Amino acid sequence: MIGEKMLTIKNLAATVGDKIILHDLNLTVKAGEVHAIMGPNGSGKSTLGNVLAGREGYTATAGTVEFLDHNLFALSTEERARKGLFLSFQYPIEIPGVTNIYFLRAAVNAVRKSRGDEPYDAMDFIKLIKEKAKFLHMDEGFLYRDVNKGFSGGEKKRNEILQLLLLEPKLAILDEIDSGLDIDALKIISDGINQLRRSDRAIILVTHYQRLLDHVIPDYVHVLSKGKIVKSGGPELAKELEQTGYAGL
Amino acid sequence: MKTETWKYTNIKKWLERDYQTIDSYAPIIDYNELPEGVIICPLADASKQADIPSPYPLPQALEGKLKEQGFFIYIPKNVVLKNPIYITDIAAQLDDPTVLPARFQILLEENSVATIVHKFEANDANHYWRRQVTEINLAPNAQLNYYQDQNEAPTSLHTHYIAVQQGRDSQFNSFTLDNGGGIVRTDLHTKLHDVNATCHLNGLYLVKNKQHVDNHTIIEHLAPHTQSSEHYKGIVADQARAVFNGRIYVAPHAQKVVSEQHNENLLLSKQAEIDTKPELEIYADDVQCAHGATVGQLDRDAIFYMTTRGIDEELAKQLLTYGFAHEMLNSISHDEIRALFNTQLLTWFSNNQELEDLLP
Structure with missing residues (x-):
């Protein structure tokens, strides 16, 4: 419910290889909130998402992260997902040989199973997914192609949002979901995100540009620079950054 | 056996065994609606026979007394088979060790089309040597789709020599699935004798535990304007080993040949091994030949x-x-x-x- 603690990051430091990317990072996100994390290239935005999802090679070296009641780092990547953490990828991975619809059903059923819900059979799932795909203006042909293989940049991002709508996570971290989109696609994707805004769910938008935040209005805006959050404020902070740029930080 | 073609596959201990033999050879042959003129009969009853010696050496004890039995399949001119012919060879209830020598002769006359699925299975059989020879002759414009479903016991030796002769405008499409066997060696050798003969050789080998699967193919382009394509994929897990050797020969006068070969491998463990080798021998100068081999991990x-x-x-x-x-x-x-x-x-x-x- 509203106000419930979703994610609490305290003094987080992280390395990629032997390079320190994040240090002394603090962030608290509660249910019902939308946070935007902005920052220039190389500030550590994507690293944060990868550390939270548990990607190989991204190592937390100090600090704690609590996700709901769990010590996040004690959970495997799939356990994090099943408990409601979702990371959309800046560059979604292409998976040759794996048909999108099977991948999507495997994901949805894995999450449902862990919640104690009945898995969808093939027929029910097709019904559900067609409805979601229609909402995102996605051609059904998508479902029968290999995951992300040969998809355009915009198609890949829509496929990410499709997964988001299907998995209904508690906390969604959307990494540059807006990059490389034309204005129509941005509108469709924003509608998808807005549809998910709920009192028992939190969303973190990681973005380079203010543009997305005209469509999905955040409650809080944070500026990430050189691996830590240097400034926090309301939506007006994003507008301010649009004027002054990151150079002033 | 110390030749280059046997470099990776050692069947020495199999050649030293004293084998049991079986008296009758009776594969299950299934088909639907066989048109008139089609012949499927034991080899001994067939009037028309070619004889290609098997390239595999014989154990000395078997020299001169190996009774090869088999079947003859004949598709007359202009006959198009709608349904596949299924041949199921089950190595069943054998004493250790047994040798199972068998020979198939398949002849397709002009303009005929057939699909044959040869399945190799085992039931309560351990140390046996399936020693198969298949001879295929395709008359002008004939088309054969030839599938192998190899599912032998993990303690067996399976050797299969397939010799294909292709006439003008003929097409040979093969798919070899290796899903079983202990040591498996398949030699698929096709000769494109006349213009516009085409072959497509595909394969998938799934190899795990201590299995050893070796696919050797030879495609001989002996006439101009002949085409071949070849695509084998393999998954090799545990301590298993796979071998792929694809030889393409283009004769000096065989201009305008188009040939493509791909071999892709997925290694699932550090102990798994794949030896892949393309061998291109091209004596004509106006040809398009491409080949590629990859070995990757997940x-x-x-x-x-x-x-x-x-x-x-x-x-x-x-x-x-x-x-x-x-x-x-x-x-x-x-x-x-x-x-x-x-x-x-x-x-x-x-x-x-x-x-x-x-x-x-």
């Missing part, structure tokens, strides 16, 4: 991507592995056979319930 990024969506790491690996192999089955145009091979592919995965539930 994509860590793809596994991570799937686990971030809640999919179990084991299932993610299975999906990737299945996907890699399944792409090969798309080349099978016959629905029933594709489904059969897909079922075989699924049985290769131990603990495959989740994977099976997911797929249609």
Whole structure:
């Protein structure tokens, strides 16, 4: 419910290889909130998402992260997902040989199973997914192609949002979901995100540009620079950054 | 046996055994609606016979007393078979060790079309040597689709020599699925004798535990304007070993030949081994020949991507592995056979319930 603690990051430091990317990072996100994390290239935005999802090679070296009641780092990547953490990828991975619809059903059923819900059979799932795909203006042909293989940049991002709508996570971290989109696609994707805004769910938008935040209005805006959050404020902070740029930080 | 072609596959201990033999050879041959003139009969009853010696050496004890039995399949001129002919060879209830020598002769006359599926299976048989020879003759404009479903016992030796002679405008399409066997050696040798003869050789080898699977192919372009394509994929797990050797020969006068060869391998463990070798011998100067071999591992990024969506790491690996192999089955145009091979592919995965539930 509203106000419930979703994610609490305290003094987080992280390395990629032997390079320190994040240090002394603090962030608290509660249910019902939308946070935007902005920052220039190389500030550590994507690293944060990868550390939270548990990607190989991204190592937390100090600090704690609590996700709901769990010590996040004690959970495997799939356990994090099943408990409601979702990371959309800046560059979604292409998976040759794996048909999108099977991948999507495997994901949805894995999450449902862990919640104690009945898995969808093939027929029910097709019904559900067609409805979601229609909402995102996605051609059904998508479902029968290999995951992300040969998809355009915009198609890949829509496929990410499709997964988001299907998995209904508690906390969604959307990494540059807006990059490389034309204005129509941005509108469709924003509608998808807005549809998910709920009192028992939190969303973190990681973005380079203010543009997305005209469509999905955040409650809080944070500026990430050189691996830590240097400034926090309301939506007006994003507008301010649009004027002054990151150079002033 | 110390030749280059046997460099990776050692059957020495199999040549030193004292074998039992069986008296009668009776594969199950299934077909529907066989048109008039088609002959399927024991080799001994066939009037027309060619004789190609098997390239595999014989154990000395068997020299001179090996009784080769087999079948003759004849498709007359202009006959198009709608349904596949299924040959099921079951090595059943054998004493150790037994040798099973068998020979098939397949003759397709002009303009005929046939599909043959040869299945090799085992039931209560351990140390046996299946020693198969298949001779195929394709008259002008004939087309044969030839499928092998090799599912032998893990303690057996399976050797299969397939010699194909192709006339003008003929087409030979083959698919070899290796899903069983202890030591497996298949030699597929096709000769494109006249213009516009075409062959497509495809294969999928699924190799695990201590299995050893060796596919040797030779395609001889002996006339101008002949075409070949070859695509084999392999998955090698545990301490298993696979060998792929693809030789393409283009004769000096065989201009305008188009030939393509691909071999892709997925290694699933550090102890697994693949030896892949293209051998191109091209004596004509106006030809298009391309070849490529790859050896890779499961994509860590793809596994991570799937686990971030809640999919179990084991299932993610299975999906990737299945996907890699399944792409090969798309080349099978016959629905029933594709489904059969897909079922075989699924049985290769131990603990495959989740994977099976997911797929249609």
